[in-house]
Amino acid sequence: MNSAGPQTPQEAHVAALEEGRLTFQRCSDCGHAWLPARHECPACWSTNHDRQEASGRATVVSWVVFHVAFDPRFKDRVPYNVALVDLDEGPRMTTNIIEIPEGEDIVGRRVALCFQEDMGRKLPRFELT
Amino acid sequence: MGANSVIAGIGQTAFGKLPGRSTVSMNIEACGNALTDAGVEKDAVDGLLVKVPTSRVEMMYGQTLAEAMGLEPRFGGVFDQGGASNISMIALASMAIEAGQCDVVLVSLADNPKTGTRQAYEKSWGDAADFGWSSVVAGYALIARRYAHEFPGAFDLFREIAIACRAHGASNPEAQLKLPLDAGKYDNAAWVVEPLRRDDCCLISDAGAAVVVMSQRRARDLGVAAPVPVLGFGQGNSSSDVTLRHDLTQTRADVSAETAFHMAGLSPKDMDCAQIYDCFTITVAMTLESYGFGTRSELADLARSGGFLCDGALPLNTSGGLLSETGMPGLQLVLEGVRQMRGTSTSQVKDAKKCIVSNQGGIMHTHSTLILGQ
Numbered sequence: 001m002n003s004a005g006p007q008t009p010q011e012a013h014v015a016a017l018e019e020g021r022l023t024f025q026r027c028s029d030c031g032h033a034w035l036p037a038r039h040e041c042p043a044c045w046s047t048n049h050d051r052q053e054a055s056g057r058a059t060v061v062s063w064v065v066f067h068v069a070f071d072p073r074f075k076d077r078v079p080y081n082v083a084l085v086d087l088d089e090g091p092r093m094t095t096n097i098i099e100i101p102e103g104e105d106i107v108g109r110r111v112a113l114c115f116q117e118d119m120g121r122k123l124p125r126f127e128l129t
Numbered sequence: 130m131g132a133n134s135v136i137a138g139i140g141q142t143a144f145g146k147l148p149g150r151s152t153v154s155m156n157i158e159a160c161g162n163a164l165t166d167a168g169v170e171k172d173a174v175d176g177l178l179v180k181v182p183t184s185r186v187e188m189m190y191g192q193t194l195a196e197a198m199g200l201e202p203r204f205g206g207v208f209d210q211g212g213a214s215n216i217s218m219i220a221l222a223s224m225a226i227e228a229g230q231c232d233v234v235l236v237s238l239a240d241n242p243k244t245g246t247r248q249a250y251e252k253s254w255g256d257a258a259d260f261g262w263s264s265v266v267a268g269y270a271l272i273a274r275r276y277a278h279e280f281p282g283a284f285d286l287f288r289e290i291a292i293a294c295r296a297h298g299a300s301n302p303e304a305q306l307k308l309p310l311d312a313g314k315y316d317n318a319a320w321v322v323e324p325l326r327r328d329d330c331c332l333i334s335d336a337g338a339a340v341v342v343m344s345q346r347r348a349r350d351l352g353v354a355a356p357v358p359v360l361g362f363g364q365g366n367s368s369s370d371v372t373l374r375h376d377l378t379q380t381r382a383d384v385s386a387e388t389a390f391h392m393a394g395l396s397p398k399d400m401d402c403a404q405i406y407d408c409f410t411i412t413v414a415m416t417l418e419s420y421g422f423g424t425r426s427e428l429a430d431l432a433r434s435g436g437f438l439c440d441g442a443l444p445l446n447t448s449g450g451l452l453s454e455t456g457m458p459g460l461q462l463v464l465e466g467v468r469q470m471r472g473t474s475t476s477q478v479k480d481a482k483k484c485i486v487s488n489q490g491g492i493m494h495t496h497s498t499l500i501l502g503q
């Protein structure tokens with residue numbers, strides 16, 4: 001963490017994840033909610049925002065399965081999935097789905113947050129409900 | 130209606146693996162060939178627009194290239210919209226000429242990811258890297274999965290797009306991949322990032338291409354042999370990262386085409402062939418829909434009936450596109466549009482008089498459209 005200056009929105013987001021909390025920003029002026037962390041509200045450019053904790057309930061927008069490990073850290077993990085989910089509060093995020101049944105189309109499926117220790121950090125993943 | 134400009138000349142390098150060639154060297158070869166094709170001397174050039182190479186981004190690349198070419202352009206520099214840059218630069222050249230800023234513009238593109246680095250296409254993406262989120266192909270796969278959820282005939286359409294592009298590439302002696310594709314080979318190829326298979330993905334290529342843009346009047350004065358009129362152009366940018374895009378299966382390609390069609394005073398039914406940016410098959414499917422060539426199921430029907438082949442109702446990527454001719458990001462599609470209008474394609478469409486060309490960049494972040502005529 002940067003001790004020399006104030007915490008950036010991204011630093012605050014990462015610090016919350018380390019405490020096992022998935023957070024997002026909500027604009028104090030127009031109410032828009034977003035991820036990833038930014039200084040300005042992308043809807044109205046306001047710099048006033050609250051950090052709120054997500055309920056952990058979300059819906060799958062799309063997902064893919066990597067059969068090639070472009071990132072060498074994943075060479076023993078293929079095939080693995082990466083998914084986009086829309087949190088019920090609005091923001092969209094990139095994540096993994098803990099288990100996808102073979103041959104199933106999970107677009108539109110409801111999922112729930114489930115933190116897992118991996119990659120040396122607490123990763124906010126989701127499981128089908 | 131329309132622009133007053135023409136594409137006066139086209140040029141390219143070989144496509145494939147070109148070891149030892151810098152992007153500057155490939156740009157110069159392509160530009161030289163384009164000037165020779167136009168029958169214009171280097172001294173006539175007073176504009177130089179170039180796409181920044183993806184493999185190795187350099188500041189002031191446009192000036193580095195101009196220096197190596199011995200040019201001091203009145204109008205020049207780099208334009209960065211990824212693969213949409215090519216058509217956007219042709220549009221910019223046309224507008225600059227119209228506004229009296231310059232007279233003869235070289236628009237050029239070269240890149241060497243085949244012998245250089247593919248890092249730009251395979252890198253991990255920021256905070257999501259720890260989930261394994263990496264590469265350009267995965268971004269397109271996310272779009273393709275959502276598209277297939279919305280339209281169950283998606284994979285039939287993707288397959289036919291790949292087969293048509295590969296058929297045209299097989300007829301093009303300059304193509305990097307001259308291997309025709311059939312349904313069995315497509316279906317049995319390995320996944321790269323599911324739901325995209327190997328043959329849904331474009332080639333990786335070292336390559337350069339260039340065009341010469343000038344006014345119709347200047348082309349007449351210089352005695353240019355085969356100028357091809359620019360009838361319309363447009364652009365539209367989704368801009369958002371694919372993971373944040375509100376609707377994954379819509380881009381601003383519709384706005385881009387609408388602008389170009391309006392400028393040309395034409396509509397999709399007037400087009401005799403289409404050169405559509407095919408970095409991945411999904412891109413072609415979405416672009417044709419956005420351009421007004423049919424609904425998803427109409428496009429799938431058209432594809433199944435051979436409509437994308439060079440004797441079909443909507444001949445597609447008649448030199449093979451990024452899937453078969455060269456993976457170079459986009460200017461080769463403009464060159465093929467010019468050849469179709471001149472009647473010199475290796476898969477010539479009979480009596481072709483109008484051609485639409487699409488370019489796009491990033492993971493459908495940017496889009497540009499060009500309409501060429503006779």
Ligand SMILES: [Zn+2]
Nearest residue numbers: 027030041044
């Ligand atoms: Zn706001």
